Amino acid sequence: MQNRYKVTAAIYKGLMDHIDYRLWSDYLYKVHMVHKGKNMSALEIACGQGDMAEFLSKKFSVYFASDLSKEMLLSAKVPHNAFVCDMRNLPVRFIPNLILMTFDSINYLLSYRDLKACFDEIRSLMDYNTNFIFDISLEKNSLKFWRVLNRKGDFNGYFFQQHSRYDARKHLHFNRFDIQSDELGSIREEHIQRIYSVDEMKSALRVSGLEIVGLYDGFSLKPLKSDSFRAQFIIKVNNAKN
Ligand SMILES: C[S@@+](CC[C@H](N)C(=O)[O-])C[C@H]1O[C@@H](n2cnc3c(N)ncnc32)[C@H](O)[C@@H]1O
Known part of the structure; x- marks a missing residue:
């Protein structure tokens, strides 16, 4: 946890x-x-x-x-x-x-x-x-913005890459983060969100x-x-x- x-x-x-x-x-x-x-x-x-x-x-x-x-x-x-x-x-x-x-x-x-x-x-x-x-x-948010969320950059001594994709069949939005830093080494983390209808x-x-x-x-x-x-x-x- x-x-x-x-x-x-x-x-x-x-x-x-x-x-x-x-x-x-x-x-x-x-x-x-x-x-x-x-x-x-x-x-x-x-x-x-x-x-x-x-x-x-x-x-x-x-x-x-x-x-x-x-x-x-x-x-x-x-x-x-x-x-x-x-x-x-x-x-x-x-x-x-x-x-x-x-x-x-x-x-x-x-x-x-x-x-x-x-x-x-x-x-x-x-x-x-x-x-x-x-x-x-x-x-609509996932469909429109998933591309923008494929990005990389530096923040506070961390290099990160974000890979984003939306599975419209399962209604799941995946965001994978890879970061490298002296402090943490290389770490990968995946966030999964379910896109519910109203x-x-x-x-x-x-x-x-x-x-x-x-x-x-x-x-x-x-x-x-x-x-x-x-x-x-x-x-x-x-x-x-x-
Ligand atoms: C997109 S962030 C939003 C954070 C904050 N509300 C904001 O507006 O900046 C989602 C947050 O949900 C938390 N989270 C995910 N699953 C959770 C759960 N089952 N119970 C409590 N918090 C959870 C994550 O740790 C993360 O901090």
Whole structure:
């Protein structure tokens, strides 16, 4: 478990340097507030290196972040309250006002069964004051951008090569990373993400007792379109009195 995403942790900042997390966190906070969110407590799942936590944690009285990868958490630029855990098995006892998962993290769950396990776990941490906010990458995104993700470069003393491909029959997106550095030698790591349809998500959410109260075209408050690249979900427990 400790070595999960070790390669990515080493080069993540280099891979993500085009992402404006300040702007993105402002958007997510706005979405939370539009849906009558409260700002006492937040739990971020699959937070990676805590780039979102760096900004969002300032807006909540209590902010906890978690990820499957210890390396990702330890390489955070700004330290935050963080713990290692799998999104299907959350060792949490409080009921947060916001449960957040960003940047296709849920796409790392490769089966409907895993998806349901994750949603059941999250549902057990929610009450009518909780917004669960997450995004998914849609098939159009994989079809359009897989070529761009075949890249190589240097970051922080690491030479990396990324090989990306999308298997449209299996709905799986593969990203293989090879890096070389004095510190780590040569390492290969493969990330596999399942590209779910919006209907598959809707069905898994419904079965877990979760209700979609907002479904937006990624990074906006506009309704999701049939040709969207990313979907932003805002979820409450069923029968929540808003
Ligand atoms: C694409 S990164 C996104 C990181 C962060 N949310 C961001 O926006 O920068 C996906 C993250 O999901 C984490 N992850 C993958 N599978 C996971 C699981 N089963 N449970 C918890 N985290 C997981 C990875 O370690 C990685 O940090």
